[in-house]
Amino acid sequence: MIKITLPDGKIVESEGPMSGMDVAKGISEGFARNCVAMELDGRLTDLSTPIDTDTSVVFITTRDEQGLHIMRHSAAHVMAEAILNLYPQAKLTIGPVIEDGFYYDIDMPPISEDDFSKIEEEVNKVIKAKKPFVRKAMTKAEAMDFYKDNPFKTELISELEDGTITIYEQGGFSDLCRGPHVPDTGLVKALKLMKVSGAYWRGDSERPMLQRLYGTAFFDKKELKNYLYVLEEAKKRDHRKLGTALDLFSFHEEAAGMPFFHARGMELWNALLAYWREEHKRAGYVETKTPIMLNKSLWERSGHWENYRENMYTSLIEDFDYAIKPMNCPGGMLLYKTRHHSYNDLPIRAGEIGLVHRHELSGVLSGLFRVRAFHQDDAHIFMTPDMIEDEIIGVLQLVEKMYNTFGLGFHLELSTRPEKSIGTDEQWEKATAGLKSALDKSGREYKINEGDGAFYGPKIDIHIKDALGRTWQCGTIQLDMNLPERFDLTYVGADNQRHRPVMIHRVIYGSIERFLGILIEHYAGKFPLWLAPCQAVILAMNDDVAGYAKEVKARLEEAGMRMEIDLRAESINKKVRDAQLSKIPLMLTVGAKEEANKTLAVRTLDGKVKYGVTLEGLLEKVIPHVQSRNPDLVEF
RNA sequence: GCCCACGUAGCUCAGUCGGUAGAGCGCUUCCUUGGUAAGGAAGAGGUUCAUCGGUUCGAAUCCGAUCGUGGGCUCCA
Numbered sequence: 001m002i003k004i005t006l007p008d009g010k011i012v013e014s015e016g017p018m019s020g021m022d023v024a025k026g027i028s029e030g031f032a033r034n035c036v037a038m039e040l041d042g043r044l045t046d047l048s049t050p051i052d053t054d055t056s057v058v059f060i061t062t063r064d065e066q067g068l069h070i071m072r073h074s075a076a077h078v079m080a081e082a083i084l085n086l087y088p089q090a091k092l093t094i095g096p097v098i099e100d101g102f103y104y105d106i107d108m109p110p111i112s113e114d115d116f117s118k119i120e121e122e123v124n125k126v127i128k129a130k131k132p133f134v135r136k137a138m139t140k141a142e143a144m145d146f147y148k149d150n151p152f153k154t155e156l157i158s159e160l161e162d163g164t165i166t167i168y169e170q171g172g173f174s175d176l177c178r179g180p181h182v183p184d185t186g187l188v189k190a191l192k193l194m195k196v197s198g199a200y201w202r203g204d205s206e207r208p209m210l211q212r213l214y215g216t217a218f219f220d221k222k223e224l225k226n227y228l229y230v231l232e233e234a235k236k237r238d239h240r241k242l243g244t245a246l247d248l249f250s251f252h253e254e255a256a257g258m259p260f261f262h263a264r265g266m267e268l269w270n271a272l273l274a275y276w277r278e279e280h281k282r283a284g285y286v287e288t289k290t291p292i293m294l295n296k297s298l299w300e301r302s303g304h305w306e307n308y309r310e311n312m313y314t315s316l317i318e319d320f321d322y323a324i325k326p327m328n329c330p331g332g333m334l335l336y337k338t339r340h341h342s343y344n345d346l347p348i349r350a351g352e353i354g355l356v357h358r359h360e361l362s363g364v365l366s367g368l369f370r371v372r373a374f375h376q377d378d379a380h381i382f383m384t385p386d387m388i389e390d391e392i393i394g395v396l397q398l399v400e401k402m403y404n405t406f407g408l409g410f411h412l413e414l415s416t417r418p419e420k421s422i423g424t425d426e427q428w429e430k431a432t433a434g435l436k437s438a439l440d441k442s443g444r445e446y447k448i449n450e451g452d453g454a455f456y457g458p459k460i461d462i463h464i465k466d467a468l469g470r471t472w473q474c475g476t477i478q479l480d481m482n483l484p485e486r487f488d489l490t491y492v493g494a495d496n497q498r499h500r501p502v503m504i505h506r507v508i509y510g511s512i513e514r515f516l517g518i519l520i521e522h523y524a525g526k527f528p529l530w531l532a533p534c535q536a537v538i539l540a541m542n543d544d545v546a547g548y549a550k551e552v553k554a555r556l557e558e559a560g561m562r563m564e565i566d567l568r569a570e571s572i573n574k575k576v577r578d579a580q581l582s583k584i585p586l587m588l589t590v591g592a593k594e595e596a597n598k599t600l601a602v603r604t605l606d607g608k609v610k611y612g613v614t615l616e617g618l619l620e621k622v623i624p625h626v627q628s629r630n631p632d633l634v635e636f
Numbered sequence: 637g638c639c640c641a642c643g644u645a646g647c648u649c650a651g652u653c654g655g656u657a658g659a660g661c662g663c664u665u666c667c668u669u670g671g672u673a674a675g676g677a678a679g680a681g682g683u684u685c686a687u688c689g690g691u692u693c694g695a696a697u698c699c700g701a702u703c704g705u706g707g708g709c710u711c712c713a
Contacts, residue, residue, distance in 0.1 A: 197640070197708035209639060212708075240706095244647070253686080253704050308713060327713075361637050361711065362704090454713060482713095542669040569668075570675085577673035591671065601671075609672060 005056040017052035020045075021183060024059055035059045036067045036182045046135055046180040062187075062219040069097055074133060074181045075188045075217035076102040081173040082122035083108070083213070092175060093152040093201060093210055100227070101216030105199055107152065108211050116193045123191050130186035131170040135179055140165055143176065152201065190224035191217040230468055237468070239520035240367040246525055246582065248516075248533065249368070257365040257372035259513055264533035267562055268516065271531045273353065275405070275629065276377055276509070283398050285349040285379055290331025292355050296321035301486055302330040311358045328354035329480070329505055332380040333487040336501075341491040346501065347383035347391055353512070354378050368517030375512040382489070382501045388434030389441070392460070392477060395506050396442045399462055399475050402508055405629050406519065409465040410475075412444055415452035422456060423481040431479045431502070432458045456482035462508075466522040474510040474518070479503075526583045526605060529622065530629045537584045538565040539575040541591030548595040552588065552615065559619050560626075576603065586634065588618075602636050610636035 004012040004023055012023055020040075024032035024047065037060040038047055044060075051057070060067045076095035079102075083090055087108050095104030138146065140157060143165040147153035153176055157165060168177045170185055182188070192215060199212035218224040243249045248265035251257075261269060277287065293315070299305040304312065304326065313324040325331065332350060341348070357373045364370050381391050396412075403410050414435060417428045435458050439446050446460075453459050462475030480503045483489075490498040509515035519531070529535055536556065540549040546567055553565045564584070566575045572589065579587045587603040594600055600618060603609045613636060625634050 195707075199709055200638080203710060209709095214708090251705085256704065304713080311712085329713095358712090363637065363639095363709080364711075366706085456713075478713095539672085541671065544669075569666095571668090571670050572672060573670080574674055575672085580673055587672075589672070593671090603672060607672080611671090 002052060003054045004051055005054075007056075007058050014051075017050040019050055020047035020057060020059070023051070023057060031059075031061075034061045034063070036062060036187060037070050037180045044180055046133070047183050048132075048135070068219070070180060071182050071187055071219060072097045072102045072217050073177075074185070075191050075215060076104050077133070077168065077170060077173070077175050077177070077181070078123055078126050078185050078188050078191060079119070079193070079213065079215050080104050080106070080175060081126050081170065082119050084173065085122050085126075086119060091150050091152060094156070095175075101194065101214060103212050103214045105201070105210040105212050107201075107208060111196060111211060111213075116196075120191070120193060123193075126170070127185050127188050127191065129171065130184045131173075132184045133179075133181035134169045135181075136167045136169060136174070137164045138167065143167070147176065187219070188217050189219055190221045191215060192224060192228075233524075234468055234470070234521065237521040237524045238367075239369075239517040242520050242525040243368070243517075246533070248520070251367075255373075256362070257360060257370075259368060259371060259373075265516075267533035268527065268531060269512070272509070272512065272516065272519075275402075275530075276353075279398060279402055280349075280351050280379070283349070283394065285351040287351045287353075288332070288335055289352060290325075290328060290335065290354065292357070293322050293324050294331060296323065298330050298334070299323050302333070302483065303486060304330065311360070313357050313359055324357045325354070326356050326358045328352050328356065328376060328378045329380060329483055330487075332378075333483055333489065336380075336382060336489055337487065341382070341501070343384055343491055343493050343499075346491060347381050347387050349379060349381045351377070351379040368513045368520075371511070371513055374514065376507050377509045377512060379506055381504045381506065382484075382491075383503075384491070384493075384499070385430060385434075385502050388431065388479070388502060388504075389438045391504065392435055392438035393441055395477050395504075396438065396444075396460075399508055403462075403464055403475075405631075406522065407467070407631050408522065410462050411465075411471075412439060412442075412446035413449055413461045413463065414439060414446050415449045415454075415459050415461065417458065418451045418453055418455060420455055421453070422485075427481055428458070431481065435460055435477075435479065454478055454480075456480050464518070466518060467524075468521070472514075472518055474515060475506070475508045476510070477504055477506040480505060527585075528629070528631045529585045529634060530626045532583075532585050533562065534564045534582070534584050535562045535622075535626075536564075536586035536588050537579050537582075538563065539572060539579065539587055539589045540565070540567050541572055541589060543567075543569075545590050545592065545595050549590050552590060552600065555615060556619070559623070561622065580605065586622075604633050604636070606633055608636070 002014045002017070004014065004018070006012065012026060020038040021032060024035045035047055038045060039058040039060065040049065040051065040055050060070065076097070080092050080095060083106060090106050090108035093105040093107060095102060140160065140162055143157050144154055146167070147157065156176065166177060166179060167174050168179060168181055194214040194216055196211060196213050199210055201207040201210055216224070216227065218227065246264065247262050248268065249259045249261045251259060280287070296305060308326060312326050315322045332352065335350065354376050355373065356376055360370060360372050365372070383391055399410070416432055439460065457479035459476055459478040461473050463471045463473050465471050484500050484503050489501050489503070491501050493499045538549045538553050540546050549565060549567065553563045557563050566579070568575070576587060583605065585605055589601040589603065597612065599612045599614050601609055601611045602613045602618065621634055621636065
């Protein structure tokens with residue numbers, strides 16, 4: 001008698017071996033249809049695996065994250081079969097699951113997206129055939145022989161440990177794979193090819209170029225449709241397009257990767273920084289500024305000349321080497337050293353909106369997201385070792401407050417000591433423990449990336465989530481045990497002895513350019529009133545009211561609003577349309593009635609119009625709305 | 637840096653087989669003076685099609701190089 005324990009504690013008894021599928025069917029046919037795999041005593045496996053001893057089973061269904069992952073892996077096999085059916089000479093290499101789907105690297109002649117419909121047709125045939133996935137075990141030698149015509153697979157196999165190697169078959173198709181897989185190809189309900197690009201075998205440009213086919217798959221067509229909708233929406237929100245359309249910034253060949261900000265873009269920029277300064281002052285920061293060009297001796301001392309030179313712009317001036325700073329920290333070291341510090345002075349929280357330049361490879365530039373010149377909202381905090389925890393908590397609180405203002409969720413990741421690192425075990429333990437206990441006290445969950453820290457110290461990365469659910473790493477808090485040493489920073493302790501301060505680097509926006517790009521996409525260009533480059537536009541009904549229109553504009557500007565005025569000889573419909581397309585939060589129409597009553601007709605971006613609003617009435621709503629940095633539309 | 641694609645008016649884009657450059661929007665001027673998503677007309681705008689070179693009687697179009705942009709790879713103190 002075999003006893004199989006279900007997650008709810010129920011026990012299924014059986015005379016002989018049962019497969020997971022049998023057990024699932026015993027629960028209900030409907031349930032079985034939604035099962036894709038199972039865990040036997042915590043070990044992930046196929047539903048077809050026979051259960052022949054007492055064990056506990058947990059079913060993985062189409063509703064689990066893991067179920068989706070498994071199905072997408074199966075989808076990669078389905079796509080691979082379709083490719084081989086159409087291109088019999090193609091050689092498969094690897095096909096992993098990635099964030100939004102999967103890809104398969106295949107050695108074959110280049111194909112284009114025009115070939116997709118043909119491939120998808122073939123894919124659908126494979127899906128419709130509901131071919132069962134069959135696991136086959138073989139020895140390494142057998143596997144090498146099986147793949148004797150595929151040098152990529154044999155290379156992979158030769159790197160595997162000796163022992164059982166598994167291959168999954170679906171009909172006549174087979175692929176080297178650890179599994180598990182869904183029961184049959186019919187579970188892959190909605191598969192779509194997304195794009196194709198070249199990729200080197202094992203990422204090595206010396207080795208053959210393969211075709212990387214990206215695809216995605218969902219358990220039902222509706223989910224696929226929704227995913228495609230989000231992609232579409234993201235395309236519409238592309239900050240590069242909106243940046244041009246809204247006249248915020250531009251790029252020019254004369255300075256590749258270095259953005260030019262237009263007048264409207266600078267209004268946004270300034271609003272963002274005004275907020276930053278306000279919060280940082282409140283949190284006890286001072287603001288400093290260091291030069292962007294410093295000579296070689298500094299970079300040698302900081303270690304950048306040796307380790308980061310490839311990325312630095314350098315210049316020879318009167319026989320001396322200079323470099324444009326790629327980071328602000330070395331300059332910050334010099335600032336610290338301009339006077340002696342007592343432990344009573346610490347912590348020192350020195351912010352700097354620093355303009356840095358990094359020579360990024362030409363192929364990686366991308367709008368505001370990846371540039372060669374950008375501003376960091378940097379700050380260096382100098383402190384005694386026992387201040388680490390409190391200071392980190394302080395930064396985390398600031399992070400939370402500021403991201404909340406933008407309606408951005410976030411999560412934290414802690415990176416610990418890498419293999420190659422400086423400093424003693426004790427220093428690392430103390431530093432890492434400090435970050436950890438600060439994280440614990442913050443009450444937020446965090447992920448640990450073992451060995452992913454910088455060589456000079458552990459760090460906390462902050463990943464934000466935008467309105468479309470995409471994540472971006474923006475903030476980072478890095479503990480630095482290197483620079484204080486190299487620059488011989490000291491403070492005088494209560495014992496009248498010199499001590500080495502602990503230093504952290506931290507940014508919240510990260511790169512202001514990039515953060516702006518993220519915000520443009522997050523808000524789809526419809527900025528909240530406090531951020532909007534132009535907060536309100538006056539629409540003059542006709543020439544007779546131009547004088548009143550100008551007077552209103554002047555008065556609102558005096559009250560601090562960012563205003564524009566539309567006096568063109570166009571219809572009011574046209575002016576409203578243009579203002580809507582420019583995503584200006586408030587449209588203030590003035591006509592004969594408004595002039596007579598000294599009022600305005602206020603239209604918000606949702607299309608609602610409120611007539612007869614006085615200037616005072618408008619400002620009463622607008623001023624507190626802006627001051628509180630309210631993310632919502634103003635209601636009238 | 638590597639692979640592929642692309643580069644035509646301020647913006648978005650058309651331009652066939654190599655035959656001598658177009659549209660819409662925007663801009664200017666005029667008419668219209670309007671009530672919440674496009675009122676009408678005329679005109680200017682390209683050093684000739686990213687740049688340089690080549691093939692050709694002739695190149696936006698074909699070839700090569702360079703620069704830039706996009707997607708991917710790689711890199712990322």
